[in-house]
Amino acid sequence: MPLYDCMLLLKPHVKKEALMDLVARVGKHVYTKNGVVADIKSFGTVQLGYGIKKLDGKYFQGQLMQMTMMTPPKINSELQQYLNKEDRLLRWLLVKHRDIKYGLEFLSEDDGKNELSRFKSNLYEDDDADEDEDDDDDDDEYQVEQAETKDA
DSSP states (O other), rough: EEEEEEEEETTTTTOOOHHHHHHHHHHHHHHHOOEEEEEEEEEEEEEEEEEETTEEEEEEEEEEEEEEEEETTTTTHHHHHHHHTTTTTEEEEEEESSSSSOOOHTTTTTTTTSSSSSSSSSSSSSHHHHHHHHHHHHHHHHHHHOOOOOOO
């Protein structure tokens, strides 16, 4: 099952109880379709870049929420029918995560097992020998400058 983010922008005057009721009903709908709600985040009241016009007025603020869930792909059309009828929402958006492997797809791959073995450890090699040679050259230049200042 792919991972989805459902962004919900609610009207600013919606009470927390009503907001949690909406989130719970969406979560139950996802659960009945053999999905799992992985995370719920609330971003609080946000200022909108432009006014969103609804039947009961124009809104310049909204309450933003994000629900992360793993569901079958057919959830998009079902959520569309359900959320479009909801009058407390200003906007909603369902975004699918791409190129992410979960569950058995991830465990069956061999790519990640020996990923660190490709890198060689240079902890015990002596790379400081080159730096010491450069330091000697710097000392010579410094001594030449000192000699010039003594002559002057």
